[in-house]
Amino acid sequence: MILGQDPLYAGDIWDALPVTLLKAVAAFVFLLVSVMLNIWFLRKVISDFQNRIGPNIAGPWGILQTLADGIKLFFKEDLIPDNADRFTFKLAPYLSLVPAFLTFAIVPVGGDFNGDGSRDGLVTILGKPTFLQVADPPIGILFFLAMSSLAIYGVMLAGWSSGSKYPLLGSVRASAQMVSYEAALGLAVAAVVLQSGSLSTHDMVLSQSGGLANWAIVTTGVVPFVVFFIAGTAELNHPPFDLVEAEQELVGGFHTEYSSIRFALFFLAEFMNQITISAIVVTMFLGGPHGPSLFLPDGWWVGTIWFFLKLSFFLFAFVWIRATLPRFRYDQLMDLGWKFLIPLSLFWLILLAGLRIGDGNDWGLGNYAAWFIGWFAGVALLSGLLAMAMNTARSERLAEAAEKEASRG
C-alpha cells in the first residue's frame, strides 16, 4: 500500500477517501499560506538584520506584501525568448514546483506523540484514527530524496531551455551542485535510518520518543545533522550556496529569462523547498512533533505547536545565514561537498553501523576497542589516500601550469 501503514487504510479504502482528501487539501493550503508568510518573514527579518524597515504597506506589518507581489507578477507580460525551447521553457517551472509540494506529504506535522509514544501518534479525523501526515509510505525518506533529485530537472531544464548563456551556466552549476550534495544528503539520511530502523517518517518520529536524549540529533552524534543541514542548504540553492542564481555573477542564473507567473512559480518552489527541508530536518533529527506539553492540556495540538516552533527556528536560521555569509565559488563548493562532507558522513555512517552491530551482538569492551582501532585505522588510511591524491593532483596541475608558462616563452 503506497500510502503506508496508516491505520486509516486498514479498512475499506472508500471510507478513507474523505479523510485523505481533507488532509491533502489542508497540506496544500497550509503550504501555500506558509510560503506567503515565509517570504514575508524572510523580508522582515532580513531587514532587521540590515537596519531597514522592510515591507510595511500592504496589510498589517506588510504581511500581505507577498500576495501583492504575486498578483502583480500574475498580470505582468509573460516573455519567452526567441531562442528558447518553448515546450521545455514552459514545463520547467512546474517541474520544480510539483516535487516541492509532494515532499511535504510525508512530514508528520503533529500527532499524539506525547510521553513514551504509546499512543502511536494517532489522531482522530472524522471519527477515524489516522496519522497527521498526508502519506506514510514505507519508503518514507527515500521519497524525499527522490523528489529532491527530481526538482533538479526543473532548474536544469529552465536554464538549458532559455537559449541564453547566463542561464546555461546556472543550469550547469545546478546539476553539478545538486548531484554532488545529494550524496552527502543521502549518507546523512542513512545514519538516521540506521538508528530508527525504518525508512518511514512516522517510525522515525516514534523512535525518537522519550525525551531529548532520544532525539536523533543526539543518538546519531550531531555530525549527520550538521552534514544534512549543510547539504540541505546546498540542495535548496540557498545562500551561501546560491551559485545557481548568483545575482552578482549570473544575473539571475537559471531564471534570468523568466518573467511573470513563471518566475513567481520558481520563487514559490524555492521557498516551499525551504519549508519542506526544514520540516524534514525537524522530523529526522529533532524529534518532529515531540515536546513536553508544559502548561497546555495534553493532546495532539501540543505536537503540532512543537513542530511549528522547531520549523520556525530553522526558517529563521536560513534567514540568518542568508544575511551573514558571502557566497562560495563553484570549485570551493565542489571541494566542500566531495572532499569534506562525503568522506565525513561516510566515516560517521560506518562508525554508527559498527556501534549498532555491537549493540545487537552484546560486544564486550575488547570487541568495541578492536572495532574503534579498526575504524580509526580505516579513517587514517583513507584520509591519507585522499590527501595523497589531492597532493598529486595539485602538483600535476602546478607542473602543467609551469609547462604552459614555459611554452609561452
Add this chain to the structure above:
Amino acid sequence: MTVTENTEVLDGAERVKRRGDDSAVLRLSEAEAAMIGADPDAPDEDERVLLNMGPSHPSTHGVLRLMLEMEGETVLRSKPVVGYLHTGMEKQAEQLTYLQGCTNVTRMDYASPLFTELAFSLATEKLLGIEVPERAVWIRMLMSELNRMSSHLLFMATNGMDLGAVSMMIYGWREREEVLRFFEKVTGLRMNHNYIRPGGVAADLPDGWQADVEHLLELIPPRLEEYDILMTGQPIWRERLQGVGVLNADEALALSATGPILRSTGYAWDLRRDEPYLAYPEVDFDVIVGSFGDSYDRYAIRLNEIRESMRIVEQILDRMPAGDYRVQDKKVTPPPRVRIDQSMEALIHHFKIFTEGYQVPEGEAYAAVESPRGELGIYMVSDGSSTPYRMHVRGPSYINLQTMPHLMQGGMIADGVAIISSVDPIMGEVDR
C-alpha cells in the same frame, strides 16, 4: 634606480606584454564578436564561449562592459569595453571658466568628488601662482580624508555585495551616509559638492563642525571592527579573495596602475607621502601596503586606509588653524555679499568673475592628488583666457581598468566579479 635595474623591471612585466592566444587581453572587434555568435547551428570549433558581461549587469559597477572568452567557467581572455557613460566632460571644460570648472569635474568620480575638485583647483592655482591660506589648506585636507573614508566605505559595501554578503552592502552605505551627512552640512550637497574651488574653499566650516567630526571618529571604528567580524576573518570571504586576481609590482608598474592596486603588490607609492601636496608632510600617517597583490590585499588596504584617514582627521581636528578660508585676491575671489552694496569696485569684480571669469596666465600645469583609487592628475593648458585651452584628466579608474584582463586570466567567472569589485572603477571617471 640604475639603467640595468630598469630593464629588469621590464623583464618582470613580460606577462602583460604577451600577444595572441596567450595574452590576457582579448583583441576582438565588435564585428568579429558578432560573427562568432551569429550562427547558432555552426559546429563548435573548440569549447570556448564568448560571454558578454554588461553594460547592464548587477556587478559591473555602472556601465562597464566586459567581453569574456570563457572555457566552461574559466575566463581565458577578456576585454573591458568603455564609453557607455561618455559625456564629454573634458571637452566641456574648455567652454567653462575656471570658476565653473569645478562643477564640471566634480561629476567625474562621483564617489570621491572632492578629489577631482582638489586636483582642478591645485592645477589652476599653479597657473595663477597663488598661495591659498593655511586654513583653506587644512579644510581641504580634512574634506579629502573624509571623502577617502566615504569612498572606501562605499567600496566595502559593493565588495561585500559582489561576493554575496548582501547585508554588508547596507552596512557600508549606512556608514558612508554618516560621512555624507557631514558633507551636506558643510557643502550643502551629498555629492557633486563644488566645494573646493581655485583660491580656497567655497565656505568656511560650519559652527560645531568639530563635534560632528568627533562623532564620526567615535562612530566608525567600532563599525570597522564589525566588518572585521563579518568579513575579514570569515573563512568563505578569505577563500573567495585570497589568491584571486594576483598582480606583481612589475606588472602593476608596467600597466601604470596606482592606488590600492599598486600598493597591494608591496610597492609603497602614495602621492601624499611621495609627492606631497596640501599639508600632508605635517601630519603623521602610514602608507598601507600589501604583500601578495591579490584581491584580499586590496580589500585589507582599503579597510586600513579608512583607519589611517581617521588618524589624519584626528590630527587635523587638533591643529586646524584659524584665518581665511579663501585667498583675498580680488581678481580670483568674489567679494563678500555685503561689500557689493557698499563698493562699486566690489560690484564690478563680482560681475566680472561670474560672467567672464578671471584670466589665467598662459602656461601649463599638472597637479596630482592621491584619490582613493590612485593618482588623480589634472593637466591644464591655459592660453591666457578665462577658460582652459585644454584640460586632461588622468583618471585612476580608467588607467586601473587595463589591469583587469591580467587579473582575470585563468580565474573563474565568480573571481571576475570579485576582481571588478576590487579594482573599484567609477565609470563616471572612466568615460569623462
